[in-house]
Amino acid sequence: MTTLKDIAEHANVSACTVSRYLNQNIVVKKETEKRIQSAIKELGYVPNVVAKALKRKETTNVAVILPKINSLYYSEITSGISQTLGKHHYNLFIYEVDNLNLSENEILQLMRENMVAGIIIVGLFSDLSFKESIPSFLECGIPVVYANRCIPYAGFPLVYPDLTEAGKIGANYLYAKGKNRMALIHKKLPNDVLALFLDGIRQASEDEQKPFIIEIDDRMDLIKDCVPLLLQNNINSAFVLNELSAVNLTKALIQANIQIAEDIAVLSLGNSLLSQISTPELTCVDLQNQELGIRSAEIILSEIQKEKVEQVTVLEPFIIERQSS
The missing domain is CATH 3.40.50.2300 (Response regulator)
Structure with a gap:
Protein backbone atom coordinates (compact mmCIF):
# COMPACT_ATOMS: atom_id res chain seq x y z
CA MET A 1 0.00 0.00 0.00
CA THR A 2 1.33 3.41 -0.96
CA THR A 3 2.36 5.61 1.97
CA LEU A 4 3.07 9.31 2.39
CA LYS A 5 6.79 8.44 2.47
CA ASP A 6 6.51 6.79 -0.96
CA ILE A 7 4.83 9.91 -2.39
CA ALA A 8 7.47 12.14 -0.78
CA GLU A 9 10.33 10.17 -2.30
CA HIS A 10 8.64 10.09 -5.73
CA ALA A 11 7.98 13.86 -5.63
CA ASN A 12 11.38 14.67 -4.09
CA VAL A 13 9.87 16.47 -1.08
CA SER A 14 9.61 15.64 2.62
CA ALA A 15 6.87 13.41 4.02
CA CYS A 16 5.89 16.31 6.29
CA THR A 17 5.31 18.53 3.25
CA VAL A 18 3.09 15.88 1.63
CA SER A 19 1.11 15.42 4.85
CA ARG A 20 0.55 19.13 5.37
CA TYR A 21 -0.35 19.60 1.70
CA LEU A 22 -2.97 16.83 1.80
CA ASN A 23 -4.42 18.28 5.00
CA GLN A 24 -4.49 21.76 3.40
CA ASN A 25 -2.25 23.16 6.14
CA ILE A 26 0.22 24.79 3.75
CA VAL A 27 0.32 26.36 0.32
CA VAL A 28 3.12 24.97 -1.86
CA LYS A 29 4.64 26.21 -5.09
CA LYS A 30 2.78 25.19 -8.25
CA GLU A 31 5.76 23.12 -9.39
CA THR A 32 5.82 21.25 -6.06
CA GLU A 33 2.07 20.73 -6.18
CA LYS A 34 2.33 19.23 -9.68
CA ARG A 35 5.01 16.79 -8.50
CA ILE A 36 2.94 15.71 -5.49
CA GLN A 37 -0.23 15.32 -7.58
CA SER A 38 1.70 13.37 -10.21
CA ALA A 39 3.14 11.06 -7.53
CA ILE A 40 -0.31 10.48 -6.03
CA LYS A 41 -1.70 9.56 -9.46
CA GLU A 42 1.21 7.36 -10.54
CA LEU A 43 1.44 5.48 -7.26
CA GLY A 44 -2.35 5.14 -6.85
CA TYR A 45 -2.44 6.65 -3.39
CA VAL A 46 -5.82 6.49 -1.59
CA PRO A 47 -6.22 8.57 1.60
CA ASN A 48 -7.20 6.62 4.71
CA VAL A 49 -10.37 8.53 5.54
CA VAL A 50 -11.11 6.46 8.63
CA ALA A 51 -7.67 7.06 10.11
CA LYS A 52 -7.97 10.79 9.45
CA ALA A 53 -11.37 10.87 11.16
CA LEU A 54 -10.06 9.04 14.20
CA LYS A 55 -7.10 11.38 14.46
CA ARG A 56 -9.21 14.52 14.17
CA LYS A 57 -12.13 13.04 16.11
CA GLU A 58 -14.48 14.22 13.41
CA THR A 59 -16.11 12.75 10.29
CA THR A 60 -18.08 13.87 7.27
CA ASN A 61 -20.75 11.20 7.78
CA VAL A 62 -24.37 12.28 8.24
CA ALA A 63 -26.96 9.66 9.20
CA VAL A 64 -30.57 9.73 8.05
CA ILE A 65 -32.94 7.61 10.14
CA LEU A 66 -36.27 6.85 8.46
CA PRO A 67 -38.87 4.07 8.47
CA LYS A 68 -38.14 2.85 4.92
CA ILE A 69 -36.52 4.01 1.71
CA ASN A 70 -38.62 2.06 -0.82
CA SER A 71 -41.31 4.70 -1.19
CA LEU A 72 -41.51 7.78 -3.39
CA TYR A 73 -42.37 9.85 -0.32
CA TYR A 74 -39.14 9.14 1.56
CA SER A 75 -36.98 8.96 -1.57
CA GLU A 76 -37.95 12.55 -2.48
CA ILE A 77 -36.92 13.79 0.96
CA THR A 78 -33.72 11.72 0.90
CA SER A 79 -32.89 13.04 -2.57
CA GLY A 80 -32.94 16.60 -1.24
CA ILE A 81 -30.71 15.61 1.67
CA SER A 82 -28.28 13.74 -0.59
CA GLN A 83 -27.82 16.51 -3.14
CA THR A 84 -27.12 19.07 -0.41
CA LEU A 85 -24.65 16.89 1.50
CA GLY A 86 -22.90 16.00 -1.75
CA LYS A 87 -22.28 19.67 -2.58
CA HIS A 88 -20.44 20.00 0.73
CA HIS A 89 -18.55 16.68 0.38
CA TYR A 90 -20.42 14.95 3.19
CA ASN A 91 -21.38 11.26 3.10
CA LEU A 92 -24.96 10.05 3.54
CA PHE A 93 -25.68 6.97 5.65
CA ILE A 94 -29.28 5.72 5.58
CA TYR A 95 -30.73 3.65 8.41
CA GLU A 96 -34.09 2.00 7.65
CA VAL A 97 -35.80 1.37 10.98
CA ASP A 98 -38.27 -1.14 9.49
CA ASN A 99 -35.42 -3.35 8.24
CA LEU A 100 -32.88 -2.95 11.04
CA ASN A 101 -35.12 -4.55 13.69
CA LEU A 102 -33.18 -2.70 16.37
CA SER A 103 -34.32 -0.69 19.37
CA GLU A 104 -33.78 3.05 19.51
CA ASN A 105 -30.92 2.53 21.98
CA GLU A 106 -29.25 0.04 19.64
CA ILE A 107 -29.56 2.49 16.74
CA LEU A 108 -28.06 5.19 18.96
CA GLN A 109 -25.10 2.88 19.57
CA LEU A 110 -24.73 2.43 15.80
CA MET A 111 -24.47 6.20 15.42
CA ARG A 112 -21.63 6.26 17.95
CA GLU A 113 -19.80 3.34 16.37
CA ASN A 114 -19.98 4.92 12.91
CA MET A 115 -18.80 8.30 14.23
CA VAL A 116 -21.57 10.26 12.53
CA ALA A 117 -21.20 14.03 12.52
CA GLY A 118 -24.94 14.66 12.57
CA ILE A 119 -28.32 12.95 12.37
CA ILE A 120 -31.50 13.76 10.44
CA ILE A 121 -34.55 11.85 11.67
CA VAL A 122 -37.42 11.69 9.15
CA GLY A 123 -40.90 10.29 9.74
CA LEU A 124 -44.56 10.75 9.01
CA PHE A 125 -46.50 13.62 10.60
CA SER A 126 -47.83 11.39 13.36
CA ASP A 127 -44.61 9.44 13.94
CA LEU A 128 -42.86 10.56 17.13
CA SER A 129 -40.25 7.81 17.24
CA PHE A 130 -36.80 8.84 18.51
CA LYS A 131 -38.21 12.04 20.02
CA GLU A 132 -37.35 10.85 23.53
CA SER A 133 -33.94 9.55 22.41
CA ILE A 134 -32.73 12.83 20.94
CA PRO A 135 -31.31 14.16 24.26
CA SER A 136 -29.04 11.08 24.28
CA PHE A 137 -27.69 12.04 20.84
CA LEU A 138 -27.16 15.63 21.98
CA GLU A 139 -25.36 14.51 25.15
CA CYS A 140 -22.92 12.62 22.90
CA GLY A 141 -22.26 15.86 21.02
CA ILE A 142 -24.14 14.70 17.90
CA PRO A 143 -26.43 17.41 16.46
CA VAL A 144 -29.89 16.34 15.33
CA VAL A 145 -32.60 17.66 13.02
CA TYR A 146 -36.13 16.31 13.52
CA ALA A 147 -37.85 16.45 10.14
CA ASN A 148 -41.46 16.23 8.96
CA ARG A 149 -42.98 16.09 12.44
CA CYS A 150 -45.46 18.86 13.28
CA ILE A 151 -44.64 19.25 16.97
CA PRO A 152 -43.95 22.27 19.20
CA TYR A 153 -40.30 23.29 19.49
CA ALA A 154 -38.66 20.90 21.92
CA GLY A 155 -35.02 22.01 22.11
CA PHE A 156 -33.75 20.73 18.76
CA PRO A 157 -34.30 22.03 15.19
CA LEU A 158 -37.56 21.11 13.49
CA VAL A 159 -38.40 21.17 9.78
CA TYR A 160 -41.95 20.39 8.67
CA PRO A 161 -44.71 21.40 6.25
CA ASP A 162 -47.58 23.64 7.32
CA LEU A 287 -45.77 19.79 0.61
CA GLN A 288 -42.27 20.36 -0.85
CA ASN A 289 -40.77 17.01 0.12
CA GLN A 290 -37.46 17.53 -1.68
CA GLU A 291 -37.15 21.04 -0.26
CA LEU A 292 -37.76 19.57 3.20
CA GLY A 293 -34.74 17.33 2.63
CA ILE A 294 -32.63 20.24 1.39
CA ARG A 295 -33.49 22.44 4.37
CA SER A 296 -32.87 19.58 6.82
CA ALA A 297 -29.42 18.98 5.32
CA GLU A 298 -28.54 22.68 5.35
CA ILE A 299 -29.47 22.93 9.02
CA ILE A 300 -27.52 19.83 10.07
CA LEU A 301 -24.44 21.12 8.22
CA SER A 302 -24.74 24.46 10.00
CA GLU A 303 -25.07 22.67 13.32
CA ILE A 304 -21.98 20.57 12.60
CA GLN A 305 -20.07 23.80 11.91
CA LYS A 306 -21.48 25.20 15.17
CA GLU A 307 -23.29 27.99 13.35
CA LYS A 308 -26.56 29.50 14.52
CA VAL A 309 -29.62 27.83 12.97
CA GLU A 310 -33.35 28.44 12.76
CA GLN A 311 -34.98 26.31 15.43
CA VAL A 312 -38.26 25.87 13.55
CA THR A 313 -38.56 25.87 9.74
CA VAL A 314 -42.08 25.61 8.33
CA LEU A 315 -42.51 24.97 4.60
CA GLU A 316 -45.44 26.54 2.75
CA PRO A 317 -47.48 24.14 0.57
CA PHE A 318 -48.88 25.10 -2.83
CA ILE A 319 -51.33 23.76 -5.43
CA ILE A 320 -50.26 21.86 -8.53
CA GLU A 321 -53.27 21.79 -10.88
CA ARG A 322 -53.82 18.81 -13.17
CA GLN A 323 -56.73 16.90 -14.71
CA SER A 324 -58.49 15.48 -11.64
CA SER A 325 -60.11 18.79 -10.74
Whole structure:
Protein backbone atom coordinates (compact mmCIF):
# COMPACT_ATOMS: atom_id res chain seq x y z
CA MET A 1 0.00 0.00 0.00
CA THR A 2 1.33 3.41 -0.96
CA THR A 3 2.36 5.61 1.97
CA LEU A 4 3.07 9.31 2.39
CA LYS A 5 6.79 8.44 2.47
CA ASP A 6 6.51 6.79 -0.96
CA ILE A 7 4.83 9.91 -2.39
CA ALA A 8 7.47 12.14 -0.78
CA GLU A 9 10.33 10.17 -2.30
CA HIS A 10 8.64 10.09 -5.73
CA ALA A 11 7.98 13.86 -5.63
CA ASN A 12 11.38 14.67 -4.09
CA VAL A 13 9.87 16.47 -1.08
CA SER A 14 9.61 15.64 2.62
CA ALA A 15 6.87 13.41 4.02
CA CYS A 16 5.89 16.31 6.29
CA THR A 17 5.31 18.53 3.25
CA VAL A 18 3.09 15.88 1.63
CA SER A 19 1.11 15.42 4.85
CA ARG A 20 0.55 19.13 5.37
CA TYR A 21 -0.35 19.60 1.70
CA LEU A 22 -2.97 16.83 1.80
CA ASN A 23 -4.42 18.28 5.00
CA GLN A 24 -4.49 21.76 3.40
CA ASN A 25 -2.25 23.16 6.14
CA ILE A 26 0.22 24.79 3.75
CA VAL A 27 0.32 26.36 0.32
CA VAL A 28 3.12 24.97 -1.86
CA LYS A 29 4.64 26.21 -5.09
CA LYS A 30 2.78 25.19 -8.25
CA GLU A 31 5.76 23.12 -9.39
CA THR A 32 5.82 21.25 -6.06
CA GLU A 33 2.07 20.73 -6.18
CA LYS A 34 2.33 19.23 -9.68
CA ARG A 35 5.01 16.79 -8.50
CA ILE A 36 2.94 15.71 -5.49
CA GLN A 37 -0.23 15.32 -7.58
CA SER A 38 1.70 13.37 -10.21
CA ALA A 39 3.14 11.06 -7.53
CA ILE A 40 -0.31 10.48 -6.03
CA LYS A 41 -1.70 9.56 -9.46
CA GLU A 42 1.21 7.36 -10.54
CA LEU A 43 1.44 5.48 -7.26
CA GLY A 44 -2.35 5.14 -6.85
CA TYR A 45 -2.44 6.65 -3.39
CA VAL A 46 -5.82 6.49 -1.59
CA PRO A 47 -6.22 8.57 1.60
CA ASN A 48 -7.20 6.62 4.71
CA VAL A 49 -10.37 8.53 5.54
CA VAL A 50 -11.11 6.46 8.63
CA ALA A 51 -7.67 7.06 10.11
CA LYS A 52 -7.97 10.79 9.45
CA ALA A 53 -11.37 10.87 11.16
CA LEU A 54 -10.06 9.04 14.20
CA LYS A 55 -7.10 11.38 14.46
CA ARG A 56 -9.21 14.52 14.17
CA LYS A 57 -12.13 13.04 16.11
CA GLU A 58 -14.48 14.22 13.41
CA THR A 59 -16.11 12.75 10.29
CA THR A 60 -18.08 13.87 7.27
CA ASN A 61 -20.75 11.20 7.78
CA VAL A 62 -24.37 12.28 8.24
CA ALA A 63 -26.96 9.66 9.20
CA VAL A 64 -30.57 9.73 8.05
CA ILE A 65 -32.94 7.61 10.14
CA LEU A 66 -36.27 6.85 8.46
CA PRO A 67 -38.87 4.07 8.47
CA LYS A 68 -38.14 2.85 4.92
CA ILE A 69 -36.52 4.01 1.71
CA ASN A 70 -38.62 2.06 -0.82
CA SER A 71 -41.31 4.70 -1.19
CA LEU A 72 -41.51 7.78 -3.39
CA TYR A 73 -42.37 9.85 -0.32
CA TYR A 74 -39.14 9.14 1.56
CA SER A 75 -36.98 8.96 -1.57
CA GLU A 76 -37.95 12.55 -2.48
CA ILE A 77 -36.92 13.79 0.96
CA THR A 78 -33.72 11.72 0.90
CA SER A 79 -32.89 13.04 -2.57
CA GLY A 80 -32.94 16.60 -1.24
CA ILE A 81 -30.71 15.61 1.67
CA SER A 82 -28.28 13.74 -0.59
CA GLN A 83 -27.82 16.51 -3.14
CA THR A 84 -27.12 19.07 -0.41
CA LEU A 85 -24.65 16.89 1.50
CA GLY A 86 -22.90 16.00 -1.75
CA LYS A 87 -22.28 19.67 -2.58
CA HIS A 88 -20.44 20.00 0.73
CA HIS A 89 -18.55 16.68 0.38
CA TYR A 90 -20.42 14.95 3.19
CA ASN A 91 -21.38 11.26 3.10
CA LEU A 92 -24.96 10.05 3.54
CA PHE A 93 -25.68 6.97 5.65
CA ILE A 94 -29.28 5.72 5.58
CA TYR A 95 -30.73 3.65 8.41
CA GLU A 96 -34.09 2.00 7.65
CA VAL A 97 -35.80 1.37 10.98
CA ASP A 98 -38.27 -1.14 9.49
CA ASN A 99 -35.42 -3.35 8.24
CA LEU A 100 -32.88 -2.95 11.04
CA ASN A 101 -35.12 -4.55 13.69
CA LEU A 102 -33.18 -2.70 16.37
CA SER A 103 -34.32 -0.69 19.37
CA GLU A 104 -33.78 3.05 19.51
CA ASN A 105 -30.92 2.53 21.98
CA GLU A 106 -29.25 0.04 19.64
CA ILE A 107 -29.56 2.49 16.74
CA LEU A 108 -28.06 5.19 18.96
CA GLN A 109 -25.10 2.88 19.57
CA LEU A 110 -24.73 2.43 15.80
CA MET A 111 -24.47 6.20 15.42
CA ARG A 112 -21.63 6.26 17.95
CA GLU A 113 -19.80 3.34 16.37
CA ASN A 114 -19.98 4.92 12.91
CA MET A 115 -18.80 8.30 14.23
CA VAL A 116 -21.57 10.26 12.53
CA ALA A 117 -21.20 14.03 12.52
CA GLY A 118 -24.94 14.66 12.57
CA ILE A 119 -28.32 12.95 12.37
CA ILE A 120 -31.50 13.76 10.44
CA ILE A 121 -34.55 11.85 11.67
CA VAL A 122 -37.42 11.69 9.15
CA GLY A 123 -40.90 10.29 9.74
CA LEU A 124 -44.56 10.75 9.01
CA PHE A 125 -46.50 13.62 10.60
CA SER A 126 -47.83 11.39 13.36
CA ASP A 127 -44.61 9.44 13.94
CA LEU A 128 -42.86 10.56 17.13
CA SER A 129 -40.25 7.81 17.24
CA PHE A 130 -36.80 8.84 18.51
CA LYS A 131 -38.21 12.04 20.02
CA GLU A 132 -37.35 10.85 23.53
CA SER A 133 -33.94 9.55 22.41
CA ILE A 134 -32.73 12.83 20.94
CA PRO A 135 -31.31 14.16 24.26
CA SER A 136 -29.04 11.08 24.28
CA PHE A 137 -27.69 12.04 20.84
CA LEU A 138 -27.16 15.63 21.98
CA GLU A 139 -25.36 14.51 25.15
CA CYS A 140 -22.92 12.62 22.90
CA GLY A 141 -22.26 15.86 21.02
CA ILE A 142 -24.14 14.70 17.90
CA PRO A 143 -26.43 17.41 16.46
CA VAL A 144 -29.89 16.34 15.33
CA VAL A 145 -32.60 17.66 13.02
CA TYR A 146 -36.13 16.31 13.52
CA ALA A 147 -37.85 16.45 10.14
CA ASN A 148 -41.46 16.23 8.96
CA ARG A 149 -42.98 16.09 12.44
CA CYS A 150 -45.46 18.86 13.28
CA ILE A 151 -44.64 19.25 16.97
CA PRO A 152 -43.95 22.27 19.20
CA TYR A 153 -40.30 23.29 19.49
CA ALA A 154 -38.66 20.90 21.92
CA GLY A 155 -35.02 22.01 22.11
CA PHE A 156 -33.75 20.73 18.76
CA PRO A 157 -34.30 22.03 15.19
CA LEU A 158 -37.56 21.11 13.49
CA VAL A 159 -38.40 21.17 9.78
CA TYR A 160 -41.95 20.39 8.67
CA PRO A 161 -44.71 21.40 6.25
CA ASP A 162 -47.58 23.64 7.32
CA LEU A 163 -50.47 21.16 7.46
CA THR A 164 -53.02 23.79 8.49
CA GLU A 165 -52.10 25.87 5.45
CA ALA A 166 -52.33 22.71 3.33
CA GLY A 167 -55.91 22.21 4.49
CA LYS A 168 -56.72 25.86 3.89
CA ILE A 169 -55.38 26.18 0.35
CA GLY A 170 -56.81 22.78 -0.60
CA ALA A 171 -60.30 23.76 0.56
CA ASN A 172 -60.05 27.22 -1.01
CA TYR A 173 -59.07 25.66 -4.32
CA LEU A 174 -62.04 23.27 -4.33
CA TYR A 175 -64.51 25.93 -3.17
CA ALA A 176 -63.31 28.24 -5.96
CA LYS A 177 -64.17 25.45 -8.40
CA GLY A 178 -67.73 25.35 -7.01
CA LYS A 179 -67.04 22.05 -5.23
CA ASN A 180 -68.58 22.90 -1.87
CA ARG A 181 -69.64 19.38 -0.85
CA MET A 182 -66.25 18.08 0.23
CA ALA A 183 -65.21 14.73 1.62
CA LEU A 184 -61.97 14.69 3.60
CA ILE A 185 -60.54 11.19 3.19
CA HIS A 186 -57.67 10.04 5.40
CA LYS A 187 -55.87 6.86 6.35
CA LYS A 188 -55.94 6.54 10.13
CA LEU A 189 -54.44 9.91 10.95
CA PRO A 190 -54.28 10.63 14.69
CA ASN A 191 -56.83 13.16 15.92
CA ASP A 192 -54.25 15.89 16.63
CA VAL A 193 -52.85 15.70 13.08
CA LEU A 194 -56.29 15.52 11.49
CA ALA A 195 -57.25 18.59 13.53
CA LEU A 196 -54.51 20.61 11.78
CA PHE A 197 -56.06 19.95 8.36
CA LEU A 198 -59.58 20.57 9.67
CA ASP A 199 -58.51 23.90 11.17
CA GLY A 200 -57.19 24.98 7.79
CA ILE A 201 -60.40 23.92 6.05
CA ARG A 202 -62.41 25.87 8.62
CA GLN A 203 -60.30 28.96 7.93
CA ALA A 204 -60.94 28.64 4.19
CA SER A 205 -64.58 29.60 4.51
CA GLU A 206 -66.86 29.89 7.50
CA ASP A 207 -69.87 29.77 5.17
CA GLU A 208 -69.17 26.39 3.58
CA GLN A 209 -70.42 23.11 5.00
CA LYS A 210 -68.08 21.09 7.16
CA PRO A 211 -66.32 18.33 5.22
CA PHE A 212 -67.68 14.79 5.35
CA ILE A 213 -64.88 12.78 6.95
CA ILE A 214 -64.11 9.25 5.78
CA GLU A 215 -61.40 7.10 7.34
CA ILE A 216 -60.10 4.30 5.13
CA ASP A 217 -57.69 1.40 5.56
CA ASP A 218 -55.98 -1.19 3.38
CA ARG A 219 -58.79 -3.72 3.86
CA MET A 220 -61.47 -1.38 2.55
CA ASP A 221 -62.96 -1.98 -0.91
CA LEU A 222 -63.24 1.59 -2.17
CA ILE A 223 -65.86 0.75 -4.81
CA LYS A 224 -68.13 -1.02 -2.29
CA ASP A 225 -67.36 0.93 0.87
CA CYS A 226 -66.25 4.44 -0.11
CA VAL A 227 -67.88 5.40 -3.42
CA PRO A 228 -71.45 4.74 -2.13
CA LEU A 229 -70.76 7.03 0.84
CA LEU A 230 -69.71 9.81 -1.53
CA LEU A 231 -72.81 9.42 -3.66
CA GLN A 232 -75.22 9.14 -0.72
CA ASN A 233 -73.91 12.41 0.72
CA ASN A 234 -73.91 14.28 -2.61
CA ILE A 235 -70.15 14.77 -2.45
CA ASN A 236 -68.67 16.67 -5.39
CA SER A 237 -65.02 16.84 -4.24
CA ALA A 238 -62.63 14.56 -2.38
CA PHE A 239 -59.59 15.93 -0.58
CA VAL A 240 -57.46 12.81 0.02
CA LEU A 241 -54.68 13.07 2.61
CA ASN A 242 -52.66 10.21 1.16
CA GLU A 243 -51.34 10.14 -2.39
CA LEU A 244 -51.65 6.40 -3.04
CA SER A 245 -55.19 6.44 -1.63
CA ALA A 246 -56.03 9.30 -4.01
CA VAL A 247 -54.78 7.24 -6.96
CA ASN A 248 -56.83 4.24 -5.83
CA LEU A 249 -59.92 6.40 -5.30
CA THR A 250 -59.78 7.80 -8.84
CA LYS A 251 -59.60 4.24 -10.16
CA ALA A 252 -62.61 3.26 -8.07
CA LEU A 253 -64.61 6.30 -9.24
CA ILE A 254 -63.83 5.54 -12.89
CA GLN A 255 -64.89 1.91 -12.41
CA ALA A 256 -68.16 3.20 -10.93
CA ASN A 257 -68.69 5.34 -14.09
CA ILE A 258 -68.25 8.61 -12.21
CA GLN A 259 -66.65 11.46 -14.13
CA ILE A 260 -63.51 12.72 -12.40
CA ALA A 261 -63.49 16.53 -12.05
CA GLU A 262 -66.98 16.97 -13.52
CA ASP A 263 -68.91 14.80 -11.01
CA ILE A 264 -66.32 14.51 -8.25
CA ALA A 265 -63.05 16.43 -8.20
CA VAL A 266 -60.12 14.68 -6.55
CA LEU A 267 -57.39 16.61 -4.74
CA SER A 268 -54.39 14.74 -3.34
CA LEU A 269 -51.97 15.63 -0.57
CA GLY A 270 -48.48 15.07 -1.95
CA ASN A 271 -46.96 15.53 -5.38
CA SER A 272 -44.73 12.60 -6.31
CA LEU A 273 -44.44 10.68 -9.57
CA LEU A 274 -47.60 8.79 -8.52
CA SER A 275 -49.75 11.85 -9.15
CA GLN A 276 -48.19 12.45 -12.54
CA ILE A 277 -48.73 8.90 -13.84
CA SER A 278 -52.22 8.51 -12.40
CA THR A 279 -55.16 8.45 -14.82
CA PRO A 280 -56.27 11.18 -14.79
CA GLU A 281 -53.23 13.05 -13.48
CA LEU A 282 -53.90 14.29 -9.95
CA THR A 283 -54.22 17.85 -8.78
CA CYS A 284 -52.13 18.09 -5.60
CA VAL A 285 -51.25 20.09 -2.56
CA ASP A 286 -47.45 19.95 -2.82
CA LEU A 287 -45.77 19.79 0.61
CA GLN A 288 -42.27 20.36 -0.85
CA ASN A 289 -40.77 17.01 0.12
CA GLN A 290 -37.46 17.53 -1.68
CA GLU A 291 -37.15 21.04 -0.26
CA LEU A 292 -37.76 19.57 3.20
CA GLY A 293 -34.74 17.33 2.63
CA ILE A 294 -32.63 20.24 1.39
CA ARG A 295 -33.49 22.44 4.37
CA SER A 296 -32.87 19.58 6.82
CA ALA A 297 -29.42 18.98 5.32
CA GLU A 298 -28.54 22.68 5.35
CA ILE A 299 -29.47 22.93 9.02
CA ILE A 300 -27.52 19.83 10.07
CA LEU A 301 -24.44 21.12 8.22
CA SER A 302 -24.74 24.46 10.00
CA GLU A 303 -25.07 22.67 13.32
CA ILE A 304 -21.98 20.57 12.60
CA GLN A 305 -20.07 23.80 11.91
CA LYS A 306 -21.48 25.20 15.17
CA GLU A 307 -23.29 27.99 13.35
CA LYS A 308 -26.56 29.50 14.52
CA VAL A 309 -29.62 27.83 12.97
CA GLU A 310 -33.35 28.44 12.76
CA GLN A 311 -34.98 26.31 15.43
CA VAL A 312 -38.26 25.87 13.55
CA THR A 313 -38.56 25.87 9.74
CA VAL A 314 -42.08 25.61 8.33
CA LEU A 315 -42.51 24.97 4.60
CA GLU A 316 -45.44 26.54 2.75
CA PRO A 317 -47.48 24.14 0.57
CA PHE A 318 -48.88 25.10 -2.83
CA ILE A 319 -51.33 23.76 -5.43
CA ILE A 320 -50.26 21.86 -8.53
CA GLU A 321 -53.27 21.79 -10.88
CA ARG A 322 -53.82 18.81 -13.17
CA GLN A 323 -56.73 16.90 -14.71
CA SER A 324 -58.49 15.48 -11.64
CA SER A 325 -60.11 18.79 -10.74
